[in-house]
Amino acid sequence: MAKVIIFGVLDTAELAHYYLTHDSADEVVAFTVNREFLKETEFKGLPVVAFEDVETIFPPQEFKFFAPMTGRKMNKNREKIYLEAKAKGYGFISYISSKATLFNNQIGENCFILEDNTIQPFTTIGNNVVLWSGNHIGHHGQIKDHVFFTSHVVLSGHCVIESYCFFGVNSTIRDYLHIAEGTLVAMSASVTKATEPWGVYMGNPAEKRPIPSHKVY
Incomplete structure (x- = not known):
């Protein structure tokens, strides 16, 4: 304690x-x-x-x-x-909900993992990561430091998530993808190919969109 x-x-x-x-x-x-x-x-x-x-x-x-x-x-x-x-x-410390499903995953420090997350075998999670409630995190993946998943995100297997990424509600990432540093995946977006650093991805299939000049992320 x-x-x-x-x-x-x-x-x-x-x-x-x-x-x-x-x-x-x-x-x-x-x-x-x-x-x-x-x-x-x-x-x-x-x-x-x-x-x-x-x-x-x-x-x-x-x-x-x-x-x-x-x-x-x-x-x-x-x-x-x-x-x-x-x-x-x-x-x-890290908080991992007793209502999350894990399989001896390696998880770093200062992580906040809420209820109903499923983290499949052989996926690792770095430091300072937030997984809000209800996400599916696929097998044989890697989530690096300083990443935020909102809720009901589906991350398929064998994905590598670089640092500083953000995933909106109900977004989906297909298997074997590399999600570059600083990627913002919008709500309900469906990512079907690797992303570029510090890009904003919207739509189905998701495409890179310009950041509005007035918007600060």
């Missing part, structure tokens, strides 16, 4: 607190946010402290860290906090 500090006080942090409290042996002891967003000193009955000071209040030798953040800016925000907490000396 680890004593855990959660980064954030918004919906995802609240969900993480619920899951860890009701479906893990770990104990949440505090929350932390960047000082500029520190509006309240308590959340869910637990202290909230400035991230800039967290290691002096909750020493890394005694506490673990969890940053279950969204995929904003193609997972770069979550990566930033993950790396900064690591630089402070923290180790990380």
Whole structure:
């Protein structure tokens, strides 16, 4: 059992607190946010402290860290906090739902894997990966660091997913594909061929689309 500090006080942090409290042996002891967003000193009955000071209040030798953040800016925000907490000396937990189906898969740290995910044999998952509920992750694949799957994504077998990818709800990826770094797969898109780095893919079959000039991922 680890004593855990959660980064954030918004919906995802609240969900993480619920899951860890009701479906893990770990104990949440505090929350932390960047000082500029520190509006309240308590959340869910637990202290909230400035991230800039967290290691002096909750020493890394005694506490673990969890940053279950969204995929904003193609997972770069979550990566930033993950790396900064690591630089402070923290180790990380991962949460894997008891209602997920796994087969002795290798899974990295600071992963948030919710209910009804099926991760088939011989697929590995890197660090700082989010799998929201209800995804099918096919066999003999590799998901690298800082990736976000929303819900009901079908990833077929033998796929390699590079870092910083994002998969929208109900998207589908055919087998044996290489999904390049920073690929954004839109909701309900069907990817049938390898992608290019930092491309946005929409449609069925999915095609690369230009990023609108006003849009920041």
